[in-house]
Structure formats: C-alpha cells, structure tokens
Amino acid sequence: MSHHIVEVRGLEYVYPDGTPALRGVSFRIEHGESVGIVGANGAGKSTLLLHMNGCLLAKNGTVRIGDFPVTQETLPQIRRSVGTVFQDPNDQLFMPTVTEDVAFGPRNMRLPPDDVEQRVRRSLEAVNAIHLRPRPPYRLSGGEKRSAAIATALSMSPDILVMDEPTSGLDPQARRKLMDLLGRFKHTKIIASHDLDMILRLCPRTIVLHQGSVIVDGPTASLLADRELLARSGLDLPLSLQGCPVCGKTAGMLPRNDG
C-alpha cells in the first residue's frame, strides 16, 4: 500500500515576485493517516497542497506520492492517486451540470460510459448528493457546492484526499454534516484549514506551518491545546478548548478519531 504514502523532503518554493512561500518543508504521511495542516494566512498551506497534486512542481526538494516522485512525467499517475478539493468550490465546478462535473475526471481517465456512470452515482451517493445530479452547479447552495466538489474528487477513486479549507463559508449545520462525511472516509486525508475545531475532530496528527516552515509536527490534541505555540504561529486555541466567556469553564471536547 505504498501508493498511499506522501513524502515531502526539503521542499522550497519562491513566488515569481521573489516572495518565499515554502522553506525546506519535510514530513512523511503514512497510509490511512488524517493530517491537519494549520497556519496563519500566508503560512504556505495552499502552496504546499498545490505541490501534492503537481499543480506546482518542486524545484528544490522532492515530493513523492507512493512510488512516484511528483514530476511532469508522473502527473497522470499522481492525479489518479491524489484527489484535490480546492478552497473555493466555484473553481472546481465548471461543467453545465453536477453529473457532468463529477464525470469530468473519469472521462479524462478514458473509462467506458457505464463505468463513468457508476462512479458518478457512487461518488454522489457517498456525499449524500445524488439528488443534485441534474442541477447546474452555479444554482447550488454553499454546502451543496462543497459536497459536489468532494464528489468530483471521489469519482477518480483517489487513494489520498487533499482538501484546502473544506469548511470555509459553510453554515454550522452544513459544516457539521461535512465533518461527519469526512470522518467516514477511509482515505489518507490531508486537510489545510483555519478551522481548528474541525482539525481537532478529524485529524489525530497536525503539522503547523509558519512563514513557509514546519515549526512543529505532532499529535493534534497536544499541539492545539498549546496556547503559546499557537500564538507564535498566528493562531488561537480552538473554540472548543477556549473557556466559556461567562463561567470560564472549557467544553472539554476531546478529539474523536474518526479518520
């Protein structure tokens, strides 16, 4: 099962205007792990995720997905292995209907029409969105768009799911439903987010980025309870670990290992 492993070694990236985004990032994610990537705005989270599906290619350092280094030549295999859910679902949904959008990836894999249909149905069922099939994506609500966007990634049967801010812009109920959904997936999951409560619930391990470097990589429960560390990284305690503004007591929420 080495194809589920993500290994990043000494990854560096500098934006065309000279701004460094990643400075020697290294980590290894094993099969079936759920890992949160947190950090302040501009810490390099999205840039790091773009290296994992080959949208950006490493110039200094290496990124390996299972047996393959992420290079121009291995992109077809990488994109089959890594399903990406982008921050804004509007960027991900570009076909006339949800069905067409979910079928876009399988058709690019040149699967027969029956297999494409089967994958579309299975992916939409997995995100409880089968009723959205004929709808045009621009008419969906935020939560529906997010579900459809996840289905577009699932339809390629990826081994690894990479998600950038999956809960942003969702109302509380849609957010909770999404967390329940993600918790059921058995994929290797890499989730970049500012939603620390979601990370606390879904990801037993967390990598904290600050100004393009990994400043700590360890168990979520202890990292996200470290107020001083979080402050240094431009973050704050998850709401569930903050004291009640009235009585000062904490909710005492412990991370659930749903992944």
Place this chain on the structure above:
Amino acid sequence: MVRIHTTVTDIGALDGLASQDTWVHYLDPRAKIAATAMFLATVVSFPKYEIAEMMPLFLYPAALSAVGQVPAKLLFRYLLLASPFAVLVGVFNPLLDREVVVHWGSWAVTGGWLSFFSILIRFALTVSAALVLLACTGYVSVCAALDRFGAPRLLTMQFLMLYRFIFILSDEASRMVRAHGLRSEGGRKPTLGVWGSLAGHLLLRAYDRGLRVHRAMLARGFDGTLHPPHGFQWRWADSFFLAGCGLFLVLVRFGHVAEWIGTWVLRVSG
C-alpha cells in the same frame, strides 16, 4: 450589470438543457453539427429576394426544438437579445436599394425592404438552429465534435475556455460594480478613470480565477482532450437523421416546398 449577469446565467440554462433524455440528445454530436452546417449553407445559398422560399426552413429548428424539448420562450428570448445586431446590418438597405421589385396587392415593395427582411429571416433561422444545436448537444460536446472534425485543437480549446470565462467574468464584474455602487454617493456612475481601474482589476481577477479553474481541471486529469457525455458512437439513427435533414434541405432549396404548402393550405381551407 445585473442584466448582463442574468443573461449570462441564461446561457448556462440553455446549456443545461443538453442533459435531457430525448433521442435528439442521444444522436452523435457530429451528426448534429453536420446537419446544422448543411442547414446554414442552405440558408445563405438563397438569393436575397427569395423570402417565401426560405420560410419552410423554419420547420427544421421548430421540429428539433419540439422533439428535443427546448422551450420556445427561451429561444425567442435569445433571438430578441441578438436581434439588434441583425437589424443594424440591414437597417440601411431600404435607403440604398429603392428599386421596386414586387407588388403585394397595392403595396410596392422595394428591393431594400425585401433584402432587409431577408436578413432578419436568415438571422432568425441561423441563430435558432445554432441555439437548438447547443441545447440538444451541449457546449462541451460541440467543441469535442469540432475537434473530431479536425478543427485546430487550439481553436476548440479557446471556445471551451471562452465559455468558462463568460461566467467567471460576469460574476466578477457584477460583484465589483455592486461594491462600487455601495460606496459611491447617491449611486453615481463610475467615472472614466474608475472604469479603467475596474476593468484592470477585472482582468487580473479573471486571470487569477481562470488559473484556479484550470488547475482544478488539471487536477482531474484534463490533458487537453475533450470527452463528450455520450461519447462518439455513430449509429444507424445518426445516418438516418443526417440523410433526412439532407433530403429536407434539398427539397426546400431546389423544390418548391413553400408553393406546395401554400397550395395545400388553400385546398384544405376550401
């Protein structure tokens, strides 16, 4: 701006009809494109004063839209939307060509007026045929079929990207104009300088957005090849459809279908 945004959203609605389940939708996109091309060629081949002979051609978009369940109201809306262009093209004909070519009862009709109406009819025929093609095939399939016909890949990709950008651009533009309206005193219109700035920002934002959409396409294995929803499978039905359309068009062009219909109507009405 809201109107532009609504219109652009309507284009998406037309494309959304392409996912319906009628036999026209299941025809091979190449057959429908070939039939449309033959139709357009027939329309433009008529001499400029032969209005009555062209009228039976309306049966083509009418029949296809009926079978393909394309709402006539939607087609009329698009025709109205695009009609100013056709009117502009022919509006000066009555002034330039004043020779009387036909008498309708006591009314002497000049060549200019006839050619003006001819332009309007050709416009209605060609645009409605193109709209029906889009509604029964889908934009992606049309681009994919053009690709199969040997159209340059760069061109078909440009068509596809242009289609994506219409939505992106109108979305960004409506947001920017709304933001400007909320901060301008009494809802004043933007000055020329502000328009310049808005246009510049719009271009940069649309570029960024386009880049992200392209990344999302690449992430799902897009390699520049377009794959239509129903695939390319030429069946007997496609051959019959194409042959039927061809026969109809030849009859209209070289037969006297308008005259036959007129005679038949007169006989039926006694």
